[in-house]
Amino acid sequence: MFKKLISVSLAIIMVFAMTVPCFAANEEYPTIYVTGAQTNNLFNAEGERIYPIGADVGAIFKEAIGPCIEQLLMGYLKGDYSDYTKELQSHIAPVFEKVKLDVNGEATDGSHPEYHSSTVAVSNKQSGYGMWDYRFWYDWRLSPLETAAELEKYIDRVKEATGKDKVNLVGRCYGANVIQTYLTLHETHALANVSDVAYYASSVMGIDFMSALFSGEIVLDSKAVENFVEYYLEREKIISDPTTEVLIITLVEFLNQAKILGIGTDALMSIVNELKDAIIPAIVMEVVGSWPSYWSMVTPELYIKSRDYIFDGREDEYANFIAKTDKYYYDVELKAEETILALEKKGINFYIFSKYGFPEIPLHKDARLQSDSYTTVYRQSFGATTAEYGKVLSDKYINGIADKKYLSPDLKIDASTALLPQRSWFVKNLHHNDFAVLHDLTLEIMRYDLTVDSTKYPQYLYSTGTAVEILEGPDEDATTPEAPPQVTYIRFFTAIINFFTKLFRGELNLKEIFSGLFD
Numbered sequence: 001m002f003k004k005l006i007s008v009s010l011a012i013i014m015v016f017a018m019t020v021p022c023f024a025a026n027e028e029y030p031t032i033y034v035t036g037a038q039t040n041n042l043f044n045a046e047g048e049r050i051y052p053i054g055a056d057v058g059a060i061f062k063e064a065i066g067p068c069i070e071q072l073l074m075g076y077l078k079g080d081y082s083d084y085t086k087e088l089q090s091h092i093a094p095v096f097e098k099v100k101l102d103v104n105g106e107a108t109d110g111s112h113p114e115y116h117s118s119t120v121a122v123s124n125k126q127s128g129y130g131m132w133d134y135r136f137w138y139d140w141r142l143s144p145l146e147t148a149a150e151l152e153k154y155i156d157r158v159k160e161a162t163g164k165d166k167v168n169l170v171g172r173c174y175g176a177n178v179i180q181t182y183l184t185l186h187e188t189h190a191l192a193n194v195s196d197v198a199y200y201a202s203s204v205m206g207i208d209f210m211s212a213l214f215s216g217e218i219v220l221d222s223k224a225v226e227n228f229v230e231y232y233l234e235r236e237k238i239i240s241d242p243t244t245e246v247l248i249i250t251l252v253e254f255l256n257q258a259k260i261l262g263i264g265t266d267a268l269m270s271i272v273n274e275l276k277d278a279i280i281p282a283i284v285m286e287v288v289g290s291w292p293s294y295w296s297m298v299t300p301e302l303y304i305k306s307r308d309y310i311f312d313g314r315e316d317e318y319a320n321f322i323a324k325t326d327k328y329y330y331d332v333e334l335k336a337e338e339t340i341l342a343l344e345k346k347g348i349n350f351y352i353f354s355k356y357g358f359p360e361i362p363l364h365k366d367a368r369l370q371s372d373s374y375t376t377v378y379r380q381s382f383g384a385t386t387a388e389y390g391k392v393l394s395d396k397y398i399n400g401i402a403d404k405k406y407l408s409p410d411l412k413i414d415a416s417t418a419l420l421p422q423r424s425w426f427v428k429n430l431h432h433n434d435f436a437v438l439h440d441l442t443l444e445i446m447r448y449d450l451t452v453d454s455t456k457y458p459q460y461l462y463s464t465g466t467a468v469e470i471l472e473g474p475d476e477d478a479t480t481p482e483a484p485p486q487v488t489y490i491r492f493f494t495a496i497i498n499f500f501t502k503l504f505r506g507e508l509n510l511k512e513i514f515s516g517l518f519d
Helices: 002-023 057-078 082-099 144-162 174-185 187-193 208-215 222-234 242-257 260-287 303-310 319-333 336-345 395-399 436-447 485-504 510-518
Strands: 031-034 049-051 167-172 194-200 349-356 424-428 460-463 468-470
Touching (some): 031 174, 057 082, 144 174, 144 187, 144 319, 187 336, 208 303, 260 303, 319 336, 336 349, 436 468
Parallel strands (some): 167 194
């Protein structure tokens, strides 16, 4: 009997031992979370908070509108918009004056972030690390070259406090640029001290709408404008009355179907093209252009054009500034994909999280594509192919995919073209500004070294707002074709009838309805 018990016990132990590798976790490392730009308050030398900017935008607009329109009309008549640019600058410059950096991209006026990694305390936790235990605080205006050097020192501090020989890094939006700079320019340190790297909605490969503004390559596509307007009216509920909301949405659809919206965007673009060269180079440097960090978010395709466009005639004055942005462009951004693949082979695992289900800001040529509202999936994921917003990939494209393993259930994304298909996740219905639902799953994915073959966290996920679930199949906009023109026209005229019926009955208060636009 005793012998039989021993045999059974050994069998149970052997079976358990065989299953352990399936569930065994890697050593738990502390995670350093590098959040994005504008996530740390700024103060001036006197201790006054200067960011977020507390300016009364409504009052500034009210004060500026009259003089600006007058100078705009005069500029049109004279064919010279220099006075209009000066007038516009006179109203915009004071708003951003306190947060601007100097011509070297440095804060020589004593302005500083509320918290900084060099001065904040580092806890000495030994296990149970969370995403927020070791947040990296920095001045998000500065060059990522400077911030990456600070990150190296902070990694050493966290290691010393925890007794661990390595850390994990998570970069959110611009935070990914900081990490990528550290990994590239401090590779020896990174290989010795970093285990895993995760990127959330990375801007390492740039942000399209910002690049369009910096380069003057602004494009207004009528369908992209329709997508953007409809989304914010329908989902953000900025108009309180459903009847009015439907009227405006169908009006935009009608204008686009009837090619009227396209005429309007073309007319607006003709005005933009006439004005942009006088306005953009001057205004960009008054607003965000003095921050080297934002230059690192210009796409590689448009960086040179943007640099030459904004700094034309001022190259000597901004020589040191340009040297910093050039170094990021040539040494980090252009080599990003090559660097990630090389570091993967040397033992650092990368996990790329992209978000989608939102229309892109309609200012650039690819604004029809899937986005998290600020950044296209193509940029976030280092190359995934996507359908246009509101559409699915074509049958021709899908039939041409060699391995459909990486095709999303809603037929909107093909991850096979991404840099790291096996370690690229896509979360639907998660806006660029929302990250919290990713924290726990990211820590688990890194701890257990998971890939998209994981049954718990497959490649395509869906955000409910408070949790992340598995994306299982097509949704309405994946299967419903665009309405033919006659259907759009019927919807539009029905909406007009409903709107005016309610208006004449006294059931609509227009002031209350549109108050949401100005809240």
